Amino acid sequence: MTSSENKKHNRTLSARETAVRTFMAVTLKKRPFDVALDDMASKANLDARDRAFVLNLLMLSLRRYGSLKALLGSLLSSSLPKNATWTEAALITGLTQILLMRTADHAAVNETVTLIKNLPGKEKGFSGLVNAILRRAVREQEKLLTKLNRTPEKDLPKWLFDSWSKAYGKKTAVGIAEALRDTPPLDISLKPEEDKQAWAETLEAEILPTGSLRRTISDVTALEGYGAGVWWVQDMAAAIPAKLLGDISGKHVLDLCAAPGGKTMQVAAAGARVTSVDRSKNRLKRLDANLSRTGLKAEVHAADASTFTPGTPVDHILLDAPCSATGTLRRNPDVIWTKAPEDVAKLAALQSRILDHAFEMLPVGGTMVYCVCSIEDSEGKGQIAQFLERTKQAERTAITKDELGGLDELITPDGDLLCFPSIMADKGGMDGFYAARIRKLK
């Protein structure tokens, strides 16, 4: 069904159809997840419960797409034609409901079958096949679930799994793939002047060794303190790099690639004067909203970080460079299906341009923290190795375990930060992150 056919029939989309359409937009058209979902959701008049259902269904379907596709392949006697895109998307989301969400089986089967039956083109002919496969999934639920969970690496594109195996060894790569299947917790950064223990109790959260609060995921806007701007959402790994600047009270910190502002808020809350730069005007709107909610201040510029020069000298620099974001796949599972190895190479080239320009603005004795929410070697360790090689005035300052609440497994032999989702996996894990701290010598 095209959007004009939808308009002609003047009908709203059901929750399941919204999910199927969004799934196709992300996996086939490579549209960003948020944009695709907003677009589809605007055509559907979903209430809050249905919206939450669609979001959960899509997150699980995208997170497990690789292994669901392999399982589907094993259930079909011959592969689906390439243009049977609705059928594949309906089957993947149908299997997700039956095996991973345990939604009422009849709804998952009947609504998915009806969706295919009502298609205008030839694909309606697959409704019988969809019915047979989903009914089999209901009958053989436990057996199929065991099969689905057997090979975590199937949930990643081969190029990505190979890249991690090469950089960290196969065992670690499998561990990361396994951890990426889990729904992540909600991590919170609290303003430093607030009483951590009291807020942990109020928010039913635990205090992590690095100082972040952690609780189960829920609608943040309904939680106490969010509206009042006492805290913001930030994965525990993402909250570490800004802390590596040390005591920045009264200093001028340049936050490059700053939107939507998680690190800007940390730096401002630590008492620094902040200049925040990001190229995306749209993402800067979110940074502005975050600053106004929390009552924190920054001088904000929409500019290219590879050429931007601040009006007044800075003391320290935080560079959260644009990256492939492979460390955040558990929160953004669509990213895996919209990126290719060439993107990583292009981003690595952009990172080195921004790094070189940023370092020129750093005063002698100043500190720059470079970080990426990626675990690709070329964007992290490899990037910094090349930078140090070509920049004689730059010296790495090793990170110590005391700065990380004793979590020395997050420190590389070189003294950089390297987080994997598989670390502390039994307690909710963390996003993948890399950071290096660099000082400018005379």
Ligand SMILES: C[S@@+](CC[C@H](N)C(=O)[O-])C[C@H]1O[C@@H](n2cnc3c(N)ncnc32)[C@H](O)[C@@H]1O
């Ligand atoms: C990892 S995100 C930053 C997250 C942010 N630091 C935080 O803590 O909330 C990377 C950002 O880089 C921005 N970006 C990409 N290329 C850029 C460039 N050439 N100059 C400035 N910003 C850029 C993107 O718009 C994106 O907001």
